[in-house]
């Protein structure tokens with residue numbers, strides 16, 4: 001079955017139809033810039049543009065960069081504050097006419113990596129961290145997702161970790177890979193201390209640059225890059241959309 005996966009990021013909004021049995025994209029992804037200010041109305045328009053581009057009539061899964069509970073946005077650190085309290089699910093449904101499921105973006109990326117990528121068949125505690133505009137997290141215990149963990153907001157030196165060690169901060173502060181890796185190392189040490197994970201998967205925009213910084217990081221825990229790289233968000237959003245398409249079929 002194909003589901004349209006859409007990954008809303010602080011910088012870009014990306015979407016593509018995904019075959020959810022194989023995790024493969026059915027068409028080249030479309031990326032539009034995240035509108036600024038990233039208000040609910042403007043972001044919903046961008047979601048509509050993507051659905052229209054693929055002439056989409058089926059179910060849609062969306063990864064959103066904030067806490068999402070039952071389709072409602074609880075936080076949106078890197079988008080407009082008008083999102084807080086908004087039902088993203090209802091809004092995107094209205095914009096596209098489709099059955100829509102909205103989940104946290106890092107949780108979506110984690111679902112894709114656990115099913116088709118670096119976390120396949122991995123038991124125990126698997127922690128996926130996405131380094132992009134912010135830092136997203138997805139925690140799996142024996143393959144089961146503990147949703148909305150928000151570990152990018154743990155405090156390091158009195159600041160949310162994502163304000164020190166996200167990929168966007170690396171670019172903004174023009175940090176070299178080694179310098180940035182030191183910040184990532186400090187953050188990862190903290191996460192290892194808190195969670196004792198069995199495996200850490202590095203995803204988000206930084207996944208494609210993994211070789212450039214991973215060599216500076218030493219951990220007592222296995223660390224590997226996300227295999228779906230930056231596409232994990234789209235693939236995982238589509239996987240999450242499977243639930244809504246099931247519900248829709250059940251109602252018919």
Ligand code: BGC
Nearest residue numbers: 065066067077106134135136
């Ligand atoms: C948000 C998370 C999100 C992460 C990556 C953070 O600022 O709070 O929900 O997963 O950015 O987009």
